[in-house]
């Protein structure tokens with residue numbers, strides 16, 4: 001059998017290659033790292049997490065928790081490696097980004113049916129089955145080739161930012177304290193409190209700090225779920241206190257009270273030597289990040305091991321171009337997977353790679369496609385991405401709004417969401433994924 005060509009060994013491409021190979025389909029996986037790096041990738045490993053080390057909520061009352069559980073039950077490589085390399089983060093699934101990426105790379109490289117080819121792909125292969133999973137930072141040459149695939153302009157853009165990382169030993173633990181919100185789970189977060197005066201000074205410097213030049217960027221083009229902290233600050237003095245600096249449910253042991261504002265730090269590696277500033281994605285100039293973020297009392301002496309950066313994120317107008325299996329309409333040998341399809345986030349990207357590969361494997365084996373129902377998170381996401389009635393297409397995180405309601409009343413949002421998840425997992429049990 002001719003190998004399937006997968007372009008990009010990110011989250012989607014790694015998952016797709018793995019799902020094909022474990023069904024006996026040979027794969028040629030092309031990855032341009034380390035020969036050529038995107039502006040946000042730094043390591044040679046596959047499935048590199050370019051910003052946060054969190055795959056978000058792990059709870060079934062949350063749609064991304066459901067999506068993870070579905071993937072887990074269907075033997076996703078990314079979820080297996082994430083579970084193996086998790087670091088404590090309350091109800092979220094966060095990972096040691098280095099050991100996670102290394103584990104994915106080792107599993108892929110040691111699979112006898114996967115051949116890894118290093119180097120940039122600059123054209124869509126003219127024949128054979130192809131999964132394009134080159135991500136939001138697809139190289140320019142390949143982006144040009146994808147553009148030629150579609151006669152009209154179907155590329156859309158938004159901007160995405162990453163948050164800085166600091167060393168644990170540089171955080172002033174006399175000022176900060178460990179706790180998780182409302183004391184749920186283990187106290188995994190470092191909380192950096194600010195008094196009202198400290199917050200006021202921080203906020204006003206943040207609003208006026210110098211931003212890095214990002215070609216073509218305007219504040220309105222940011223994805224709401226990943227908004228730079230300075231853009232959020234400019235929306236109003238209190239906005240951050242309802243967002244990343246929310247103090248609710250966090251009691252400072254020194255005062256016995258909720259601080260005026262709190263910056264949370266989440267563990268970034270298994271050793272706990274590096275922490276990231278939760279919700280602090282930013283595109284301030286690097287010296288400005290150091291100056292302004294060091295106004296947070298516990299971070300006065302903070303050592304920044306990585307600063308936040310912002311990049312243009314490219315995705316396709318998928319409702320016009322792709323079907324429910326992420327295949328190009330009219331050219332079914334080519335499919336897209338990952339963030340380039342307009343799914344937003346690590347887990348969502350993984351899910352699209354999974355679905356595209358399962359469908360392709362079954363087609364190659366002469367089996368009927370698996371129609372993941374809308375009641376499942378994996379299915380709902382694919383159906384949303386390919387829904388022609390969506391006119392102003394924006395990147396989409398998985399959420400319960402794209403899953404059909406239960407049809408009966410359940411009291412309380414958490415209970416209702418738990419029921420939706422229960423139903424989804426029951427549907428999943430009846431699917432033939434062989």
Ligand SMILES: Cc1cc2nc3c(=O)[nH]c(=O)nc-3n(C[C@H](O)[C@H](O)[C@H](O)COP(=O)(O)OP(=O)(O)OC[C@H]3O[C@@H](n4cnc5c(N)ncnc54)[C@H](O)[C@@H]3O)c2cc1C
Nearest residue numbers: 008010011012032051052121134135139338339345346349
């Ligand atoms: C700055 C930034 C911050 C982000 N922060 C978050 C976050 O905190 N949380 C979150 O959930 N999501 C975040 N995202 C979105 C994130 O990119 C996706 O969630 C996820 O990484 C996408 O997975 P993917 O497999 O589609 O692409 P990627 O993981 O980017 O993988 C694509 C791979 O393709 C390779 N590649 C590109 N072009 C070529 C080529 N021509 N030939 C061969 N290989 C190629 C790349 O080197 C890369 O390894 C962020 C994105 C950006 C850009």
